Structure formats: structure tokens, C-alpha cells
Amino acid sequence: ESSLLMTNSFIANNSADAHAGGLLNLGTVELTSCTVRDNYAAGHGGGIENFTGATLNMVGSVVAGNTGVGGGGIYNEGGGPSSATLDHCTITGNTSTTDGGGLFLSLLTTTSVTNTIIYGNLPEQITVVSGVVNVTYSDIQGGWTGEGNIDADPMFYDPSMDYRLTSSSPCIDAGDPASPLDPDETTTDM
Numbered sequence: 001e002s003s004l005l006m007t008n009s010f011i012a013n014n015s016a017d018a019h020a021g022g023l024l025n026l027g028t029v030e031l032t033s034c035t036v037r038d039n040y041a042a043g044h045g046g047g048i049e050n051f052t053g054a055t056l057n058m059v060g061s062v063v064a065g066n067t068g069v070g071g072g073g074i075y076n077e078g079g080g081p082s083s084a085t086l087d088h089c090t091i092t093g094n095t096s097t098t099d100g101g102g103l104f105l106s107l108l109t110t111t112s113v114t115n116t117i118i119y120g121n122l123p124e125q126i127t128v129v130s131g132v133v134n135v136t137y138s139d140i141q142g143g144w145t146g147e148g149n150i151d152a153d154p155m156f157y158d159p160s161m162d163y164r165l166t167s168s169s170p171c172i173d174a175g176d177p178a179s180p181l182d183p184d185e186t187t188t189d190m
Contacts, residue, residue, distance in 0.1 A: 003028040012037045028055040035061065041068035044104070045075035046094060052077075056084040062163055063091045063102075071104030072096035073121060076111055076131075083110045088175075088188070090163045092120045092156075100127035107131065113138050115175040115190050117154045117163075137176040139190050150174060154190070165189060 004027070011034070036047045046068030050056045056076070063073040073094035076084045091102045101121030105111055109131035118125045119141040126133065126144065137148035144151075155169040156162060165171050175188035182188050 003030075005030045005032070006034055007032045009034045010037070011035070012039065014039045015041075017042050027053075028057070030057045031059070031061045033060045034058070036063045036066065036073075038065040040066070044068055044070045044077070046072045046096070048074045050074065050076045050082050050084050050109075052082060054082050056082075058084070058086045058089050060088045061090075063089070063094065064163065065093045065160075067095045067097075069097050070099055070127075072101045073103060075100070075104045076109045077104075077106045083112075085112045086116045087114050088190075089113075089116045090154075091116070091118045091125075092163065093160070094121045096121075096123065099129075100124070102126055103133075105129065105131045105133055115179060115188055117171060117190050119154050120159060137174065137179075137190065139171050139174075148174070148176065 039046055046066035047063045066072050073091045076082060094101050101123055102118045102125045104127050106129040111133045113135040114137055116138045119139060125141050135144045135146040135149060139150050139154050150170060152170040154171050155166045157164050157166060171190035173187040175190050177187050179188040
């Protein structure tokens with residue numbers, strides 16, 4: 001089983017039949033402080049497709065402006081168990097021509113979302129066909145059941161390109177209190 005760690009990487013402006021930003025198939029991929037943006041797939045996974053036994057761990061990363069059929073942002077499908085963990089991520093402005101503008105989950109998948117903003121995706125934020133999704137301390141447009149979740153405009157500096165939070169954002173100091181504190185010694189932001 002292979003593994004890949006990507007840090008401070010920018011994956012953008014790609015086109016493909018499927019998984020334009022990247023395909024994960026068997027193995028573990030960690031994306032830390034990465035941006036997957038403005039990719040187009042004629043099939044599944046405009047941004048990322050996580051497939052068949054793969055593990056995706058994303059921390060502090062942005063998936064934005066991607067387009068695909070099913071899972072404009074991230075398409076997480078099993079066929080064999082696959083999993084995804086998203087922590088302190090922003091998934092916004094992605095579009096699917098069918099389901100799961102932000103996230104699409106299907107077939108034996110397990111997805112954990114914490115301290116994450118999933119907002120402004122079309123036609124909806126998260127589609128779960130099958131599998132397990134646990135969402136906590138996150139801002140999900142339209143709401144999502146889970147401890148600490150909110151449904152509020154995250155108030156980005158510029159929703160089309162600058163996803164930093166303004167000082168009046170409801171996501172400031174609203175993350176999981178068990179997470180490490182922010183540099184200003186307050187509760188972590190989403």
C-alpha cells in the first residue's frame with residue numbers, strides 16, 4: 001500500500017473524464033494546507049475522487065470552484081472500504097451536475113468532518129447514498145446533525161477567491177474545544 005504526503009500544494013485548472021484534481025485508489029494520501037481549485041471532470045470527482053480502499057486525510061485545505069458529475073468537490077466511493085477525514089478544511093463553490101456539490105459519499109465509505117466549512121456548493125452540500133458520515137463543529141449550509149455544527153454564512157473575505165474569515169465570522173472560535181487552541185490562545189476556528 002502506498003502513501004503520499006502533499007503540503008502547501010496547488011492543484012488547479014485541470015480537465016479530465018473523471019477526478020480532474022486527483023484520483024486516490026488504494027493507499028493513503030495526506031493533503032495539508034493544499035488548494036484543489038477550478039478543476040473540471042466530465043465524470044465523478046471534479047476536485048478529488050477517493051476510491052476503493054483509499055484513505056484521504058485533509059488538514060487546513062481548500063477545495064473550491066470544481067465541477068463534476070457527482071461530487072463536484074470530493075467524490076468518496078467505496079467498492080472496498082474507503083475513508084476520508086477532513087479537519088479545518090473549506091469546501092465551497094463546487095458544482096455537481098447531479099448530486100453532492102461539496103461531498104458525495106457512496107458504497108462502504110466512512111467520512112469524518114471536523115472544524116470544516118462546507119458552504120456555497122450546488123446543488124447541495126453533502127449527498128450520502130450509503131456509508132457513514134460524522135460531522136462535528138462544522139459550518140454546513142442547510143444544517144447537519146452533529147455536535148457543535150452551525151448553519152451560517154461563514155463571511156469569507158471574498159467568497160470567490162479569498163476564504164479567510166472576516167473578524168465577524170460566526171466560525172471564529174466555534175471549532176471543537178478539544179482541538180489545539182489557535183495562536184491567539186482562543187478556541188480553534190472552523
